[in-house]
Amino acid sequence: xxxxxxKTVEIKxxxxxxxxxxxxxxxxxxxxxxxxxxxxxxxxxxxxKVDGLWYWLSLGGTSHYGRFIEIDxxxxxxxxxxSRNTLGEESMVTVTFQKKGEGTLMTILHSGLPNDDMAKxxxxxxxxxxxxxxxxxxxxxxx
Amino acid sequence: MxxxxxVLTAISHPTRRAIIGQLANGPARFLDVAKPFDTALNAxxxxxxxxxxxxxxxxxxxxxxxxISFRGEPLREVAGWxxxxxxxxxxxxxxxxxYFEDKKEKKVKEK
Numbered sequence: 001x002x003x004x005x006x007k008t009v010e011i012k013x014x015x016x017x018x019x020x021x022x023x024x025x026x027x028x029x030x031x032x033x034x035x036x037x038x039x040x041x042x043x044x045x046x047x048x049k050v051d052g053l054w055y056w057l058s059l060g061g062t063s064h065y066g067r068f069i070e071i072d073x074x075x076x077x078x079x080x081x082x083s084r085n086t087l088g089e090e091s092m093v094t095v096t097f098q099k100k101g102e103g104t105l106m107t108i109l110h111s112g113l114p115n116d117d118m119a120k121x122x123x124x125x126x127x128x129x130x131x132x133x134x135x136x137x138x139x140x141x142x143x
Numbered sequence: 144m145x146x147x148x149x150v151l152t153a154i155s156h157p158t159r160r161a162i163i164g165q166l167a168n169g170p171a172r173f174l175d176v177a178k179p180f181d182t183a184l185n186a187x188x189x190x191x192x193x194x195x196x197x198x199x200x201x202x203x204x205x206x207x208x209x210x211i212s213f214r215g216e217p218l219r220e221v222a223g224w225x226x227x228x229x230x231x232x233x234x235x236x237x238x239x240x241x242y243f244e245d246k247k248e249k250k251v252k253e254k
Contacts, residue, residue, distance in 0.1 A: 013232045018240075018243050027243075028239070034239065035235045035236060035239025037235060106236065106239075108232050
């Protein structure tokens with residue numbers, strides 16, 4: 001799900017993980033576990049405590065930085081996220097862990113992501129795409 | 144339902160995408176919009192209603208005639224939805240979920 005304002009975009013993804021919340025929570029902060037934010041890296045420093053900093057040089061060679069704002073085991077982790085993709089702005093990642101049956105519903109909310117250029121680029125893409133649609137369907141088949 | 148759902152519903156049908164494609168070339172009257180399709184007129188009306196609810200089209204009266212025009216703005220939401228970060232986090236969660244599933248399977252086997 002995404003909500004948009006004029007300047008920033010917010011994305012939300014959810015997933016149910018088949019394990020109890022405390023186990024999922026601990027795993028999420030362990031870079032050795034596949035799928036965690038800092039798992040694959042060229043260089044990594046993670047200090048997962050409130051006001052702790054993290055630095056992640058991804059395999060693609062992009063530097064990412066942030067600070068931990070909230071670490072509330074086993075329910076919630078919040079940290080900032082900066083990279084060249086956030087255009088120097090501090091975006092915010094909030095991860096929540098909720099009991100769901102025998103598993104844990106994880107929700108990742110990534111907010112404060114810049115929207116401007118991306119939206120413009122996409123708009124161009126859409127316009128040309130629909131131009132093509134127009135040509136394809138101009139013949140008048142009902143598909 | 145949220146607005147993004149309305150937009151995704153609107154563009155989920157080939158006929159509605161075809162209507163958008165047609166209108167992207169410029170505003171048109173209802174009968175001109177309906178002309179390329181073999182569908183009944185009230186089916187076209189239904190498609191237009193869904194497009195209107197999503198904010199993808201607008202009706203404007205010009206004299207006696209009503210012109211329907213395309214509005215691209217709601218598509219930004221769709222573009223945002225397939226944001227790079229959305230893909231990034233979903234991919235991470237795919238791996239993370241698989242890790243726990245494998246772990247669970249191993250436990251079952253050990254028992």
